[in-house]
Amino acid sequence: MAQIVPGSPRFTLVRSTAQITERTPALVRTDRSEYLLLSFMRVGHWYLEQDDRRTELLPGQFAIYDSTRPYRLHADGPFEQMVFRMPRALMECRMPRLSHMTARAYDSGSGPGALVAGFVNLLAGHAQSLSPDAVESFEIAGADLIATALALLGEGSGARSASLFERIVAKLSNQMLDDGFDFAVYARQQGMSLRSLQRLFHENGTTPRAWLLQRRLDNIASQLRSPAFAQRSITEIALSSGFNDLTYFNRMFRARFSATPSQWRRSTGRDKS
Numbered sequence: 001m002a003q004i005v006p007g008s009p010r011f012t013l014v015r016s017t018a019q020i021t022e023r024t025p026a027l028v029r030t031d032r033s034e035y036l037l038l039s040f041m042r043v044g045h046w047y048l049e050q051d052d053r054r055t056e057l058l059p060g061q062f063a064i065y066d067s068t069r070p071y072r073l074h075a076d077g078p079f080e081q082m083v084f085r086m087p088r089a090l091m092e093c094r095m096p097r098l099s100h101m102t103a104r105a106y107d108s109g110s111g112p113g114a115l116v117a118g119f120v121n122l123l124a125g126h127a128q129s130l131s132p133d134a135v136e137s138f139e140i141a142g143a144d145l146i147a148t149a150l151a152l153l154g155e156g157s158g159a160r161s162a163s164l165f166e167r168i169v170a171k172l173s174n175q176m177l178d179d180g181f182d183f184a185v186y187a188r189q190q191g192m193s194l195r196s197l198q199r200l201f202h203e204n205g206t207t208p209r210a211w212l213l214q215r216r217l218d219n220i221a222s223q224l225r226s227p228a229f230a231q232r233s234i235t236e237i238a239l240s241s242g243f244n245d246l247t248y249f250n251r252m253f254r255a256r257f258s259a260t261p262s263q264w265r266r267s268t269g270r271d272k273s
Contacts, residue, residue, distance in 0.1 A: 010139070011124040012083045021073040025258040028070060029267070034088040035067045036098065038146075040108055040117060044079030048072070052205060053103035057081075061105045062117060064150075066098060084120045090140060094147035097166055100204060101150050112149035119145055165204045168197070169211070176215055179242045183208045216242050217256050224265045234261045 039048075040062040047056050048063050050071035057063045065071045068088060091098060108117035119142050127135050168190060175181055187197040201208050220241050223229040229237060235246060238261070243249035253261050 010085045010135070011120075011127065012085070013080070014083060015078075015080045016075065017078050018076050019073075020075075023067065023071050025070050025256070028068065029257055029259055029264065033067045035085040036088045036091050037065050037067065038084040038086065038116070038120060039063050039065070040082045040084075040120065042080040042082065044075065044077055046073055046075035046079055046081075048103050049074075050103040051099045055103050055105045057105050060107065060109050062108045062113065063105055064098075064102050066102055069099070069102075071103075082120070082124065084124070086139065086143070086146070090143040091147060094143055095150060097204070101154060106150075106153050112152040116146055116149045165200055168200065172212075172215075176212055177219070177240065177242045179239075179244045181212070181242065183212075212242075213252060214256070217253055220253065220261070221257060221264060224261060234265065 039057065041057045041059050043059060045056055045058050047054060048065055048071065050065050050069060055063060065073075066088065088098075095101065106113045106116075108114060123135070123138055123142065130138070171190070172186070175186065183197060184194045187194045190197070192200075198208060201211060206214075220237055223232070223237050223241075224234070238246060238249045250260060253259075253264075257264055259267070
């Protein structure tokens, strides 16, 4: 049973028995809700899978998952949790690499995690006495607290290379659409070996090739939704985004979004192939 906490639809108290909840690529495509969900376990436990990670969440812990990417929740017995849905845009501008923080269990009883849990519990407890505008204002203010706490928690969970990784990939934005892009050349430009670059990507849960493919596909998907690119054909958009093999592009796009580029564009009301 899911119960909305009085005062704000952002908070949900979930009590349930064994269940599996899955947000598939197809559901992500049709339901475009963009939230970061913080789940605080109170009773029982469940497993969360997202971004090629799987974690068990126990009482006194919280985890994060992102509605813009597929995930899977599995509980093999009764559980109770509080879920806080935070607009993803609030956190994305504060934490560019949100995907590194998902599907990890954080301690909500001490340190930075306790600050996050304290803020969320206080806001949930007082939301009913606040206006919707006031709740939204507190959410915005709390985003800085949550981002700071997650950054500190990340330092203790294998994320020491995240800062370097963010700097490296930030510089890729102007080059990643070039169909002749070469990671070996790019590594030299950054003063490191190709092997070191590959290790850095691996430490952050991906590979150079997988990261580049995902970013190119996400860039195309965004353009297909945008009115600014409505007059450009899918072929033009794909070629200008680094794909010179359209068969490969179509296959990879369908694998990532469970839809062809044309189907994706039609779902937004624009259909120029």
